[in-house]
Amino acid sequence: MIKRSFIGLKKPRLEYTKLQGSPPALKEIPTPDRITLLLETPLEKKNGQINSGDAVKTGQILSATKDVACVSPVTGTVSTVTDWPGDFGCRYTAVSVEVAETEMDETFGSISQNLSLEDAIRYLSSVPGKPPLKMFTDPVVEIKTIVITGIDKDLSITTNQYALNTDTDAVKEGINVLKKMTGVDSFILVVPSELAGKAQATDALVKTVGAGYPSANASFIMQDIIQEVVPAGKTPEDLGYCFMSAESVASIGKSVQSGQITKRKIITVIRKDGKTSLVSAIIGTPISEIFKTCDITVKEKDRIVFGGPMTGSAVYCEDHPVLPDTDAIMVQDSGDLPLVSDYPCTNCGECVRICPAKVPVSMLVRFLEAGQYQEGADMYDLYSCIECGLCSFVCPARIPIFQYIRLAKYELDRVKSAEEANV
Numbered sequence: 001m002i003k004r005s006f007i008g009l010k011k012p013r014l015e016y017t018k019l020q021g022s023p024p025a026l027k028e029i030p031t032p033d034r035i036t037l038l039l040e041t042p043l044e045k046k047n048g049q050i051n052s053g054d055a056v057k058t059g060q061i062l063s064a065t066k067d068v069a070c071v072s073p074v075t076g077t078v079s080t081v082t083d084w085p086g087d088f089g090c091r092y093t094a095v096s097v098e099v100a101e102t103e104m105d106e107t108f109g110s111i112s113q114n115l116s117l118e119d120a121i122r123y124l125s126s127v128p129g130k131p132p133l134k135m136f137t138d139p140v141v142e143i144k145t146i147v148i149t150g151i152d153k154d155l156s157i158t159t160n161q162y163a164l165n166t167d168t169d170a171v172k173e174g175i176n177v178l179k180k181m182t183g184v185d186s187f188i189l190v191v192p193s194e195l196a197g198k199a200q201a202t203d204a205l206v207k208t209v210g211a212g213y214p215s216a217n218a219s220f221i222m223q224d225i226i227q228e229v230v231p232a233g234k235t236p237e238d239l240g241y242c243f244m245s246a247e248s249v250a251s252i253g254k255s256v257q258s259g260q261i262t263k264r265k266i267i268t269v270i271r272k273d274g275k276t277s278l279v280s281a282i283i284g285t286p287i288s289e290i291f292k293t294c295d296i297t298v299k300e301k302d303r304i305v306f307g308g309p310m311t312g313s314a315v316y317c318e319d320h321p322v323l324p325d326t327d328a329i330m331v332q333d334s335g336d337l338p339l340v341s342d343y344p345c346t347n348c349g350e351c352v353r354i355c356p357a358k359v360p361v362s363m364l365v366r367f368l369e370a371g372q373y374q375e376g377a378d379m380y381d382l383y384s385c386i387e388c389g390l391c392s393f394v395c396p397a398r399i400p401i402f403q404y405i406r407l408a409k410y411e412l413d414r415v416k417s418a419e420e421a422n423v
């Protein structure tokens, strides 16, 4: 919900959407005839472990390389294995499976009660919510606390609130599994005040977060709730805190309890008129199936966004599959799109006033527009940005500031990785 002030100098206040009362009905998207799974490795690095024509069972590991794996949520035959370009230079291997009658792979069930961290990484890293389990094997960083977020990262989304509200026991079980597997025994569950009562049943330390955006951003949770400041350019993980969504912890709990890997992702669908509904879909379902079930018509030039209105990213085809971390799908009508422009900055200062990280945005953006990323980082605090998108939201010149910032960080990371590789 957006509340704009009538007094010009007051900042607009944006609030997270909260699930009030009993949770709404979850619409189940039927299993499609074909799913597509995106493996996080480029096709040319695939070493022949999955090929078209292969038969797969539900719960079977599909791996492109020794380290990159995901679990098939369906039984069927691999029809294609192709390259799939993603955002910011990411490249995936897309594995499409023609769905047949369910036949279970029993391997996970036989090991689920004594799951090692290595097995959990292979079997549970691609469950709904995408828990970052690999983080616990980092030789440099020791995770001491797991922070579970029972609130969603962007506006209009209620996916994780729903998961916590309806799967409280599974979250509790997930915490027990994580304790055993990782040795971490400090768990903080961050929730909106409405869910504090439910959250107490999980045995985690419950903390409530304010309604104003972006108080659920990891940097703000660290600063305001945990009272540790994340230095610019660092992450909570660098300080020993691992953030996981409530849905991902519930998925771990449910999978281990039942011996069958959870495969249905909860998704908030944000319609063209801003109304929202919650659906569940098997990971890999083409989003066109969700539109069909929800009676949403997507016309040419309408925009489809994965994520929420402040920080989501556009996707370019209705064949795009649901991913393990697709918390929301938003459809915007072509006539209502907040267009960007190449108007020059008018120096109004709105972006500076609203920036919660106190970045001198109006100066920073001048350097980023000119491609001077390193100067932007050295002189104008690029790495203090917590990527909330508020500056783009208020900019009257419609400069895509948030996109410039993400591009700048990506380019600087790329240069750094290339330099490290050369060394």
Ligand code: SF4
Residues within 6 Å of the ligand: 354, 355, 356, 357, 358, 359, 361, 384, 385, 386, 387, 388, 389, 390, 391, 392, 401, 402, 405
């Ligand atoms: S996205 Fe913009 S408003 Fe948000 S922290 Fe970064 S610079 Fe500040």
Ligand code: SF4
Residues within 6 Å of the ligand: 344, 345, 346, 347, 348, 349, 350, 351, 352, 361, 362, 365, 394, 395, 396, 397, 398, 399, 401
């Ligand atoms: S809000 Fe936009 S126009 Fe105003 S100072 Fe910032 S970048 Fe310039």
